[in-house]
Amino acid sequence: MADYDYDLFVIGAGSGGVRASRIAASHGARVAVAEEFRIGGTCVIRGCVPKKLLVYGSHFAEELQDAAHYGWSVEGMTFDWNVLRDTVLRDVDRLEAAYTTTLDNNKVDHFHERATVTGPHSVKLASGREITAQYILIAVGAWPVMPDFPGNEHCITSNEVFHLSSLPKRVIVQGAGYIAMEFAGIFNALGCHVTVVNRSETMLRGYDAALRDRLLQITMARGIEYKFNCPIKLVEKQVDGSLMVSVGDQDPIPADVLLIATGRRPKTDGLGLESAGITLGQGGEIPVDEYSKTACASIYAVGDVTDRVQLTPIAIREGHAVADTLFGGTLRKTHYDAVPSAVFSQPPLASVGLTEAQAREMFAGNVKIFTADFRPMKNVFASRHERGLYKLVVDAASDRVLGVHMIGPDSPEILQAVAIAVRAGLTKAEFDDTIALHPSMAEELVLMR
Known part of the structure; x- marks a missing residue:
């Protein structure tokens, strides 16, 4: 392996990539990781962690209302979106620094630029530098899907929702998966009028029907409106900056923000995997075996970029297993039975x-x-x-x-x-x-x- 620049080169410094890097380095491997955005990945930077903090922040509306029934008198209650938003973003900065420190403490080199695969044992950085490695691990995660309809440039995804300049009065959420339901609950609790539109009649596909029905009943009672079997046809921006959204055969719906939450697609476009003989799946995913090995024996893939379970703890387990398998002397794979999951709806x-x-x-x-x-x-x-x-x-x-x-x-x-x-x-x-x-x-x- 001394003939290569590194024993392991990881593309993507999210949960799976950072764990694999740290564990491989602890086994004595020479490791480097490339990240084109921010160290920490989707979960830490623009996913489950900041979203959970928004959930906590929105819960206070309910708790403060209930306080009076327990003898507490709370006067002059106000809410400042900017304070919550900026507090959450500061914590994201803190976590990114912590993840970076983890890499440094384990002597993992990190490059803050995009890397693409140029062969079974080589990658190329955006700066033009070419690097060789005995093994390459792809851990670039997934990216929000933006449906194709006129006016979709006026919409936002979960990537941008954490940076809203002000709290919108009217929010439309397209989709009915866990991301959609979580943000619908957040905005509803913060006092926004929320409408969930979905192209099918099913919410939270894959969860038990009894739970789905109960959540629908409760959230409707809380004021969330639902429009099922209503694909978005057109989004028009008005003179005042608001949006007019045409859905299905119904009357257009006015909104200040339209959040698209219709799923995520593996972020494999332009990654150069074909140079190593790897053919992507229909959804852009990287096919792998039970040990996360791709069709190329020297390239592995973990996390949301594969066709397995898209959950942060799964990516972490997969990354750990790859590092142990390649450098720890132990064949290790991840088990996918009895995987717990949650929707932080309200x-x-x-x-x-x-x-x-x-x-x-x-x-x-x-x-x-x-x-x-x-x-x-x-x-x-x-x-x-x-x-x-x-x-x-x-x-x-x-x-x-x-x-x-x-x-x-x-x-x-x-x-x-x-x-x-x-x-x-x-x-x-x-x-x-x-x-x-x-x-x-x-x-x-x-x-x-």
Whole structure:
């Protein structure tokens, strides 16, 4: 490997790329990483971390309203979008510095410029420098999809939403996946009029139907409007800077901001992978084997750029596994069963394992369903009558818990522990044998009969 400039060259300094770089360096490899934007990647810079901070900020509207029912008098409440926005962006700066320090502390060289593949063992930087490496890891992530319709240049994506100069009064969100539902909840809580438009009739595809239905009911009661089966046809900018949006066969909708959240596509355009004999999939993804190896034996790929699960913890596990496999003397791969996921909508939902529909198909209908439909204690004094819903999907033959699905306050925090139980293959009887922690919402998980 001394014949190469580096043992490992990573393209993309997001969660997967940084983890792979750090672990490979800890194994003694000479490592470099190239990042054309900011170190930290989508999750840290313009994704789950700043978005979760916006969720926290928007929650105070609800908490302050409920405070009066608990004896607190809060007068003169006002909200300043600029303060929240700038506070979030400062934390992004802090995290980028922390990620950079991690690379430095592990003696990983980093180039702040675009890199493209020029062969099985070579890359070229935007500055023109060519670098060789025994192995190349592609970890460039994905990019928001912008649908093709007249006026789409007036729209924004999740990349730009964190930099809005002011809080819009009217927001249209196109899409009904987790990104769309999270931002719809944020803007709704901050007092914006929110309309969700979707080309199909399904929201949060892949999540259990009971949770989707409950979230729809609650968010509609909170004032979010939905227009299903309504693809956007045209966006026109008005003299005052506002937008007029034509959807489906309905009357045009006025808006101040139109956020496109219709999915993400692997960011592989122009990456030069064909020079190494790698053919992309139909969606632009890089096909890989169980060890994240591409069609070229010296090039690997992890994270959202592949056709596997697009979640930050998955990218981290994949990057770690590649580093261990190549330089740690241990063949390691990532397991994709019982992967927990959450939507930080308002209220949030969280899931792990099989949905009821998936279980009935896989087990020929031989499943048992247990539910707990309850009003969270914190809502009892509030004016909201929102109810939480927990659901267990159980294999009737073995009694093994196949899936857990939850909607209600703090569901993602609760689910992480439950995911361990599902991953371990625990049975419903073992859930039932666990003593409840009272009073808590989590106790509902061991009280379903």
